[in-house]
Amino acid sequence: MARSELQARRLESVRAWTSFVERGDDAVDVVRPEILTSWTRSEAAIAPDVTQAPLADEAETAASWQGSPLQTAVERVEAELRRTAEDGDLVIAVTDAQTRILWTYGGRVMRRKAETVNFVPGGRWDDESVGTNALDLANRTGAPEMVFSAEHYASIVHNWVCWAAPVHDPVTGAKLGVIDLSTSWDRTHPIGLATARVMARLIETAMPLSHQYAVLDQLDEASEPGLVMRLLGTAETWLDGQRLLLNRRQTEVLALLAMHPEGLSLEHLHALVYGDQAVTTSTLKAEVSHLRSALGGQLASRPYRLTMPVSTDVDLVLTLLRRGRVAAAVDAYGGDLLPGTNSPALAELAELVAVAVREALLADPDPDAVLRYGELAPYDTEVVEVCLNRLPHGHPAVPLLKGRLAAAER
Known part of the structure; x- marks a missing residue:
């Protein structure tokens, strides 16, 4: 999007925010319904000139993160998350199901900006704590969300654009939190929302089996x-x-x-x-x-x-x-x-x-798995043949697989 278009969009969002905050207009024809609903919720809980997000107890936040499935998954893909943040000068945050930040990593510029508003571990980013933002919206709607410039209720992040996507336990479907990518409004890019969605899937893919399924x-x-x-x-x-x-x-x-x-x-x-x-x-x-x-x-x-x-x-x-x-x-x-x-x-x-x-x-075609499958489906020769074709000469499973193939063809 051209800078002039972004500037026009930013100006429009500021006008709508000003109309809502200073004159009490509902701005219903200007902003998205979910933004307006969140603004109303925010207005009842905080002042628009709040200076930073409140911080949860540091020890409690650390205890929630240490050893959690989210921590395990983030650590497994941390190199990719860090690379994304550095390449795009983003700050990336992972929250719990209450939109409390558990982990962040940022590029040099955005990291400093994030620290000034408590966009850090322990920061509470539900809209009743710090106003309308993408983390809260994604957590509420269960879908990827974007909040641009003055669509944020708190003026401290009017210079930001944020994209967030929910993270679920891939086995149970339980909501674990969200991942958010934030940068300055002038770096808005159409791919931002898709990137947040991809990062959420990346974390879900790296998630360990839940306790329920570890037993199962x-x-x-x-x-x-x-x-x-x-x-x-x-x-x-x-x-x-x-x-x-x-x-x-x-x-x-x-x-x-x-x-x-x-x-x-x-x-x-x-x-x-x-x-x-x-x-x-x-x-x-x-x-x-x-x-x-x-x-x-x-x-x-x-x-x-x-x-x-x-x-x-x-x-x-x-x-x-x-x-x-x-x-x-x-x-x-x-x-x-x-x-x-x-x-x-x-x-x-x-x-x-x-x-x-x-x-x-x-x-x-893992050879051990193919041999096990052959006991259940002894006449399915195609699976055995595919496995044999992919194994190097001299692999210890080759004689067993050939024996399985010969038995099926008799």
């Missing part, structure tokens, strides 16, 4: 609280470490509820379980009633929804594949999902999981 990595039925289901290659269900004795249809109903934590109406569940089969809803209600009894009442109605923690090997395999941990996904993959199921939804899910595992191996 072994799928320890004996100690894992809540419902644990093995559905791949076998059908076994535990509740708080106790094995549940369920028939085939009850297992299918329970599996579908596990895959839909938001809940399912009676009609939707019936369609997923039976498809076009001529089965009455009263039959399904009877199965659900038995399940509710077996689960100690932890199955809500309207919609049908499980009310305890749920872990499945299907979620584990798909999560590992999303994270690029192909060998671990194959280890967790026990075979086809409920072979022979008559549920159209589960048959579709079974195909999705099987194809996802196979395609991941074709893209990344």
Whole structure:
């Protein structure tokens, strides 16, 4: 964007801010609705001439950061974050879910500017503490946000432009905080928002498995609280470490509820379980009633929804594949999902999981994983051939893979 355009845009934002702050006009036709809403929230909490963000307790902030999944992820990609900040003379900040800054790094000029307004670890950047800003907006909306010049409520950052994107736990979806990129308004660039989004994905990719899934990595039925289901290659269900004795249809109903934590109406569940089969809803209600009894009442109605923690090997395999941990996904993959199921939804899910595992191996044919997969799919010679073609002569896995190939071709 040409400097003259940026100057015009900045002037427009200053006029709208002045109209709102000094004359009480709502500026509804000038600024975005989310900015106006935040201005209103800010006006009720702070003065527009606030000089710096308030600081949270230093020891508490350090304790929240040390050993956290966010710290682990940021440290893994810190070189890339630092390079981005230095190349663009940006200050980059990572916050917690309350928009408290936990980590920053800045280029030479922006670092000094950031320090003067407490854009530093411990700085509280929710809009009720320091006024409208991109960190708070991204945290509230769950989407990447930009705040330019006087769109900030506090005049101390009217010379800034900020781009922020939320950071989530890639496994659980839990909101962890945001990453923000800030610089001076005259360095505004259309790629800023996309860069914030990329940096957020970079951190999420580097995130360690959450505690819940670190336990699930072994799928320890004996100690894992809540419902644990093995559905791949076998059908076994535990509740708080106790094995549940369920028939085939009850297992299918329970599996579908596990895959839909938001809940399912009676009609939707019936369609997923039976498809076009001529089965009455009263039959399904009877199965659900038995399940509710077996689960100690932890199955809500309207919609049908499980009310305890749920872990499945299907979620584990798909999560590992999303994270690029192909060998671990194959280890967790026990075979086809409920072979022979008559549920159209589960048959579709079974195909999705099987194809996802196979395609991941074709893209990344780890020899140990291919040998393990060969035990589950002994006639899938293409995966073995792709692996053999990528291995150097003399690799210790070559004879085993050739043996697997010969056995399949007999």
